[in-house]
Amino acid sequence: MTLRELVALAYGNLAMAHYAVTHGDKQYSKTAYMIRAKLTRGLRYGSMAMGSVLADEKLKFHNGAQCSYCGCTEQIVLDHLIPGAAGGRDTGDNLLPACKRCNSSKGSKDFLRWYQARGEFPPLMVLRRYLKVLVITAETAGVMDYPVDSDGVREVPFAIEAIPVTCFPLPDLLRL
């Protein structure tokens, strides 16, 4: 499987989950599955693109300053989604508001591994951002069509093997 194929599957499932959660569904509906199929195919064959990071930024203004990880509103700082130590940049797409507690707990750990270690599924909006920053980084490195286990893909500072690709929990267990 190439990185592009993996991202298409993961992003398709993410869109399905996002639809179900925002509609308060208990199960994945036919519409949610259709969204997944359409987006996965479109991303895989290049007829569709992920929404821009800018669209998510606008949403953030509406939500006010709250922690992207736990949702609390106290002692908000800017957290590097991809840690600086791993090569994460100081740019808007890599910075998220986070409370001091989450920020120091996450430290220099990868975002997905940090959640994995606690046995929790990551918030959908942050997972979405993680995949977008991954695509920006992988496109710059020219490795989107490399196999996921190739050296070129291994060099991008993301936990590729920890990306939830197909096994998403039921909507009740997810949050945005």
Ligand SMILES: [Zn+2]
């Ligand atoms: Zn927090």
